[in-house]
Amino acid sequence: MAIDPTHPVPPQFPRIAGRDQIPAHVPEALIRSCNIPFGPEFLAAPHAFMADMHAHYPPVFYEVNDFGNSWQLIKHADAMFMLRHPEYFSNEGATPFPRDPDDYFYFIPIEIDPPDHRKYRAILDPVFSPQAVLALQDKIRALANELIDEFIDRGECEYTTAFGRPLPVSVFLDLMGLPQEKRDTFVDWAMQLLHSQDRAAMASAMSAISSYLKEVIAEKTVTPDDRVISRIVHATVDDRPMTPPEIFGFVIFLFIGGLDTVFATLNNIWLWLANNPARCRELIAEPENIDNQVEELLRVWTVTFSGRMLAQDCELHGVKMKKGDRVTSLLPVCNYDPDVFPNPKDTDFHRRRKPVLAFAGGAHSCMGAHLARLEIKIALQEWLRRIPEFSLKPGAAIEYRPGGVVGPEAVPLVW
Numbered sequence: 001m002a003i004d005p006t007h008p009v010p011p012q013f014p015r016i017a018g019r020d021q022i023p024a025h026v027p028e029a030l031i032r033s034c035n036i037p038f039g040p041e042f043l044a045a046p047h048a049f050m051a052d053m054h055a056h057y058p059p060v061f062y063e064v065n066d067f068g069n070s071w072q073l074i075k076h077a078d079a080m081f082m083l084r085h086p087e088y089f090s091n092e093g094a095t096p097f098p099r100d101p102d103d104y105f106y107f108i109p110i111e112i113d114p115p116d117h118r119k120y121r122a123i124l125d126p127v128f129s130p131q132a133v134l135a136l137q138d139k140i141r142a143l144a145n146e147l148i149d150e151f152i153d154r155g156e157c158e159y160t161t162a163f164g165r166p167l168p169v170s171v172f173l174d175l176m177g178l179p180q181e182k183r184d185t186f187v188d189w190a191m192q193l194l195h196s197q198d199r200a201a202m203a204s205a206m207s208a209i210s211s212y213l214k215e216v217i218a219e220k221t222v223t224p225d226d227r228v229i230s231r232i233v234h235a236t237v238d239d240r241p242m243t244p245p246e247i248f249g250f251v252i253f254l255f256i257g258g259l260d261t262v263f264a265t266l267n268n269i270w271l272w273l274a275n276n277p278a279r280c281r282e283l284i285a286e287p288e289n290i291d292n293q294v295e296e297l298l299r300v301w302t303v304t305f306s307g308r309m310l311a312q313d314c315e316l317h318g319v320k321m322k323k324g325d326r327v328t329s330l331l332p333v334c335n336y337d338p339d340v341f342p343n344p345k346d347t348d349f350h351r352r353r354k355p356v357l358a359f360a361g362g363a364h365s366c367m368g369a370h371l372a373r374l375e376i377k378i379a380l381q382e383w384l385r386r387i388p389e390f391s392l393k394p395g396a397a398i399e400y401r402p403g404g405v406v407g408p409e410a411v412p413l414v415w
């Protein structure tokens with residue numbers, strides 16, 4: 001299913017949704033409606049719901065809901081297979097975000113299959129490599145401390161707005177070359193796009209983001225700098241400049257992928273720590289184990305999913321899936337697979353290392369993974385150094401917003 005990135009066209013296989021649009025080859029016995037990520041049962045306690053799925057769902061089932069029907073994979077090995085076999089599981093049309101069919105573009109690099117995909121990743125490798133990211137650590141640490149300075153004496157804060165969000169979003173905007181003053185506007189747009197079940201609301205957020213980013217791209221075309229957007233604008237692929245839809249599709253996808261994933265992860269972790277003070281003491285007592293601690297927290301608090309489209313018929317666990325079917329690996333559920341992570345609901349900082357799928361895997365594994373890991377590590381180190389004991393504010397009601405990135409909306413804390 002080779003696509004031409006210079007001539008974007010809407011996907012051949014449209015999105016299907018609801019009971020009336022179940023393909024004939026789907027066996028009745030495999031149809032479910034778990035309603036991830038917006039069902040009330042899921043939203044009541046998303047990660048507990050997902051951790052329990054291995055007891056109640058077959059390894060492959062067909063999810064039917066009003067937002068989109070697709071096969072769902074919950075076994076770690078099956079997700080790995082999906083992520084490593086683009087010849088079956090294509091990324092063409094695999095994202096749920098709406099676009100104008102008359103002004104179509106691909107989200108880059110996520111919607112481009114190998115081998116073309118690598119050419120785009122190569123443009124930003126120098127920015128997101130482990131060494132490049134490590135060079136940011138002093139800056140991230142200083143920012144974490146500046147944020148903590150602002151609220152530590154108050155003995156309380158709303159974690160998301162005071163720390164969890166401004167830390168990674170500021171780092172991200174700086175990398176991209178976007179103005180810090182517009183931080184809250186960007187977050188609002190991204191939240192509307194990623195957390196709405198209403199296609200019209202998603203489309204309106206898309207349109208606001210699009211007009212703004214098009215202006216920024218025009219600006220960086222005449223006034224280059226060393227930040228990510230400018231690098232994309234002035235990059236070449238196959239010795240040619242990128243087309244306007246390629247540049248736009250690349251910039252907008254980074255905006256979507258990089259903005260709220262880190263703070264959703266931080267929110268989940270801090271909510272858990274606030275309810276488990278002994279685990280804070282454990283983290284503090286073993287500072288040399290920080291990398292394993294971060295990896296285990298990423299396993300238990302995985303926030304997002306991987307969607308693909310079948311480029312050819314494929315069979316898994318005896319289930320016959322057909323070309324054109326959509327497939328989703330429920331990464332958080334796969335990270336609770338008891339065949340790979342014994343006692344998966346336990347947070348065990350000394351677990352034997354196995355590949356955690358928080359950042360997916362294969363060619364499309366998260367480009368921001370090294371940065372995200374570093375941000376989580378520094379956030380834990382600096383927060384726990386200065387606020388080693390904290391708890392949830394009495395009476396706080398925790399709510400989860402529906403959407404493709406799973407985390408509590410607000411986490412009020414006291415110490």
Ligand code: HEM
Binds near residue numbers: 172253358
């Ligand atoms: C804890 C934070 C994060 C998580 C959990 C996360 C998760 C993921 C996952 C699961 C994918 C693969 C999606 C798929 O296979 O369909 C992905 C891809 C991607 N992520 Fe992240 N992400 C995080 C942070 C970031 C950041 C900070 C950035 C950018 C600054 C970023 C940029 C990207 C990009 C560009 C891709 C597409 C890679 C490709 O298609 O080759 N992510 N991310």
